Amino acid sequence: MPPPRKFVSAREVAERAGVSRSAVSRAFTPGASVSEDTRRRVLEAATALGYHVNHLARGLSLKESGIVCLVGSELGTPYRASLVKAMTQAAQDAGKVAMVINTDRSDESVSAALRQALHYRADASIILSGMPDKSITRLCLENGQRIVLINRDDDQDGPLRINLRDGEAARCALTAFLRAGCRRLAFANSEAGTPSLMARERGFLAAAAAIGLPVTVERFGPSVYESGRELARRLLTARVRPDAVFCATDLIACGFLDAARHEFGLAVPEDLCVTGFDDIEQASWSSYSLTTFAQPVAEIAREAFAWLRLAPEEAARRPAAVELEARMVWRRTVRGRPPAARAAARAAVEA
Amino acid sequence: MPPPRKFVSAREVAERAGVSRSAVSRAFTPGASVSEDTRRRVLEAATALGYHVNHLARGLSLKESGIVCLVGSELGTPYRASLVKAMTQAAQDAGKVAMVINTDRSDESVSAALRQALHYRADASIILSGMPDKSITRLCLENGQRIVLINRDDDQDGPLRINLRDGEAARCALTAFLRAGCRRLAFANSEAGTPSLMARERGFLAAAAAIGLPVTVERFGPSVYESGRELARRLLTARVRPDAVFCATDLIACGFLDAARHEFGLAVPEDLCVTGFDDIEQASWSSYSLTTFAQPVAEIAREAFAWLRLAPEEAARRPAAVELEARMVWRRTVRGRPPAARAAARAAVEA
DNA sequence: GGAACCCTTGCACACGGTTGCAAAGACAGA
DNA sequence: TCTGTCTTTGCAACCGTGTGCAAGGGTTCC
Numbered sequence: 042m043p044p045p046r047k048f049v050s051a052r053e054v055a056e057r058a059g060v061s062r063s064a065v066s067r068a069f070t071p072g073a074s075v076s077e078d079t080r081r082r083v084l085e086a087a088t089a090l091g092y093h094v095n096h097l098a099r100g101l102s103l104k105e106s107g108i109v110c111l112v113g114s115e116l117g118t119p120y121r122a123s124l125v126k127a128m129t130q131a132a133q134d135a136g137k138v139a140m141v142i143n144t145d146r147s148d149e150s151v152s153a154a155l156r157q158a159l160h161y162r163a164d165a166s167i168i169l170s171g172m173p174d175k176s177i178t179r180l181c182l183e184n185g186q187r188i189v190l191i192n193r194d195d196d197q198d199g200p201l202r203i204n205l206r207d208g209e210a211a212r213c214a215l216t217a218f219l220r221a222g223c224r225r226l227a228f229a230n231s232e233a234g235t236p237s238l239m240a241r242e243r244g245f246l247a248a249a250a251a252i253g254l255p256v257t258v259e260r261f262g263p264s265v266y267e268s269g270r271e272l273a274r275r276l277l278t279a280r281v282r283p284d285a286v287f288c289a290t291d292l293i294a295c296g297f298l299d300a301a302r303h304e305f306g307l308a309v310p311e312d313l314c315v316t317g318f319d320d321i322e323q324a325s326w327s328s329y330s331l332t333t334f335a336q337p338v339a340e341i342a343r344e345a346f347a348w349l350r351l352a353p354e355e356a357a358r359r360p361a362a363v364e365l366e367a368r369m370v371w372r373r374t375v376r377g378r379p380p381a382a383r384a385a386a387r388a389a390v391e392a
Numbered sequence: 393m394p395p396p397r398k399f400v401s402a403r404e405v406a407e408r409a410g411v412s413r414s415a416v417s418r419a420f421t422p423g424a425s426v427s428e429d430t431r432r433r434v435l436e437a438a439t440a441l442g443y444h445v446n447h448l449a450r451g452l453s454l455k456e457s458g459i460v461c462l463v464g465s466e467l468g469t470p471y472r473a474s475l476v477k478a479m480t481q482a483a484q485d486a487g488k489v490a491m492v493i494n495t496d497r498s499d500e501s502v503s504a505a506l507r508q509a510l511h512y513r514a515d516a517s518i519i520l521s522g523m524p525d526k527s528i529t530r531l532c533l534e535n536g537q538r539i540v541l542i543n544r545d546d547d548q549d550g551p552l553r554i555n556l557r558d559g560e561a562a563r564c565a566l567t568a569f570l571r572a573g574c575r576r577l578a579f580a581n582s583e584a585g586t587p588s589l590m591a592r593e594r595g596f597l598a599a600a601a602a603i604g605l606p607v608t609v610e611r612f613g614p615s616v617y618e619s620g621r622e623l624a625r626r627l628l629t630a631r632v633r634p635d636a637v638f639c640a641t642d643l644i645a646c647g648f649l650d651a652a653r654h655e656f657g658l659a660v661p662e663d664l665c666v667t668g669f670d671d672i673e674q675a676s677w678s679s680y681s682l683t684t685f686a687q688p689v690a691e692i693a694r695e696a697f698a699w700l701r702l703a704p705e706e707a708a709r710r711p712a713a714v715e716l717e718a719r720m721v722w723r724r725t726v727r728g729r730p731p732a733a734r735a736a737a738r739a740a741v742e743a
Numbered sequence: 744g745g746a747a748c749c750c751t752t753g754c755a756c757a758c759g760g761t762t763g764c765a766a767a768g769a770c771a772g773a
Numbered sequence: 774t775c776t777g778t779c780t781t782t783g784c785a786a787c788c789g790t791g792t793g794c795a796a797g798g799g800t801t802c803c
């Protein structure tokens with residue numbers, strides 16, 4: 042049943058201010074042609090009546106709703122939560138508002154979310170996880186909806202793709218492990234199989250292969266803390282125990298560290314070097330002091346909205362892919378000193 | 393500039409299906425009077441054309457946008473993130489969609505967020521932190537917008553207030569401390585001064601006063617990990633060092649534990665008992681194994697949306713306040729055995 | 744004084760839906 | 774065949790806004 046809602050409309054404001062309805066509309070449109078006097082009178086009447094421009098109606102005629110859809114799964118997870126926070130904040134700074142849609146792991150649910158975005162005529166959708174069906178993506182694009190893919194590494198044309206240089210980070214981690222004297226390498230991954238996770242794994246394997254070192258790869262479960270523990274149990278009971286482990290995410294790394302220390306009594310970094318990825322807040326907590334690679338969430342959000350600000354034809358002209366660096370954050374789960382001067386300066390600040 | 397967007401509208405679907413525009417509308421309105429035959433033809437034409445009902449326009453005439461506003465600060469924080477996740481999920485399950493608005497600490501920004509909610513004719517607003525101005529709240533209510541306050545403990549009439557029994561939890565913590573043989577009590581709080589934080593503090597002090605024990609209260613900074621560390625430095629260097637500390641949130645407790653163990657070399661729970669509040673995921677990580685009180689986020693979300701489902705007059709008849717229990721989660725930062733059978737069973741499961 | 748110009752204002756239509764109302768069609772019963 | 778009832782359908786009005794267009798009024802310049 043339609044609830045008895047009584048919003049004050051421009052007409053009532055117009056009546057009270059003694060002007061036409063269009064004058065009210067213009068008073069609220071920056072740059073419109075209104076005399077200072079009428080604008081003042083309109084604004085007065087508006088605040089007196091508690092008038093708020095109806096953005097649904099405005100979106101209807103402007104064909105621009107001001108809504109940006111954020112779609113992703115596991116939004117309670119530290120990394121995702123920080124991304125959501127950065128994105129909603131960036132949306133507000135850009136004068137938009139974020140609509141967030143939870144998905145489960147399935148691509149079907151991402152498509153459903155995108156359909157929801159179409160329903161609300163969202164100006165753009167930002168996809169944090171999963172991969173929508175190609176047909177729905179095309180539909181969105183045809184309808185003039187911009188799409189941003191974060192860490193999706195897709196080859197579709199049209200969306201903006203923001204990715205990290207996972208491979209470079211992996212090489213960087215390997216270098217650190219080598220300098221620490223490690224030789225028995227392992228990669229602890231989840232079974233999620235997302236593009237960025239796999240890129241890290243591939244990058245690490247490739248870098249190790251380039252210098253002729255083998256890597257034990259273990260994959261288990263979703264990308265959560267508990268998986269890290271299980272991965273530790275598997276890797277640390279292997280016949281040759283690794284002395285350096287690249288964990289695909291910080292959450293996995295935290296679980297791995299806890300199991301290594303508390304279940305296996307190992308000392309990190311003395312017995313075992315570990316790195317993670319994401320630089321979630323917990324990585325800096327002193328129980329972990331995890332050496333990791335930072336997702337530049339603020340920068341990701343900035344890039345996304347900078348692109349969204351662009352006029353459509355301008356955006357089409359730009360390269361549709363952005364690559365950002367995952368800066369190494371040196372802490373205390375790898376032996377030795379930070380490799381670069383920049384990192385060293387940073388570590389000094391943190392210590 | 394208005395982007396050249398081309399959405400397919402009901403008229404085009406109508407033309408293609410050879411029916412009137414109203415028939416299309418009815419085909420998408422459950423329970424409307426349409427023959428099975430036309431509905432099928434309409435749906436066919438709709439999918440062929442990629443038609444999506446415009447929810448902005450629908451909201452305009454229905455006076456029900458299907459939007460629920462989630463407003464709060466520190467959305468990247470574990471507890472808040474889990475609440476956001478639960479809420480967005482619950483919104484979707486209720487056939488609504490969540491619009492999340494970031495605020496800073498100020499009440500002014502909460503009012504701004506609420507104004508945004510009015511702009512989009514949100515059906516409801518759920519406030520996770522901060523306190524909006526009374527006048528804006530009234531305005532929302534007058535406009536038929538429902539408001540839910542989470543842990544705000546306000547006396548305003550009209551909004552639904554969902555609160556936890558913080559005092560009861562505090563008493564429960566005290567009992568556990570006493571059974572562990574602790575006598576030098578302390579309360580570690582932030583300076584945020586939110587209603588729930590203060591309720592916990594008051595509850596703990598009152599319970600201690602009832603049996604004649606003094607409590608050292610220390611407050612510092614925002615409710616973050618780093619504040620917990622600083623609080624530890626202050627409390628653990630005091631002339632009489634506390635042997636039991638109730639931390640106002642888990643984040644504070646984690647910082648406190650880390651400082652106590654790593655900076656002061658104390659053993660928990662042998663030298664010092666600690667409890668937190670919220671039961672964030674990290675509390676269960678084995679580096680902390682924090683005994684704490686769980687915020688029933690799923691239940692909170694359920695209560696909120698159950699109330700929002702109600703017809704307005706029905707909702708007005710119900711009591712406008714819900715009190716939920718913060719169940720104790722027994723882990724390993726308090727000496728001894730869990731106080732109740734229920735908790736014991738749970739602990740057994742966890743172990 | 745008149746022409747040219749600019750600023751301001753109101754009218755009317757468009758945006759894309761929903762829905763009350765009446766008409767049309769189908770069908771049963773007398 | 775006529776009447777009454779029920780279902781389905783289209784028309785038209787409405788939701789609240791933005792804006793092109795033309796008209797009105799004031800100012801400037803010749």
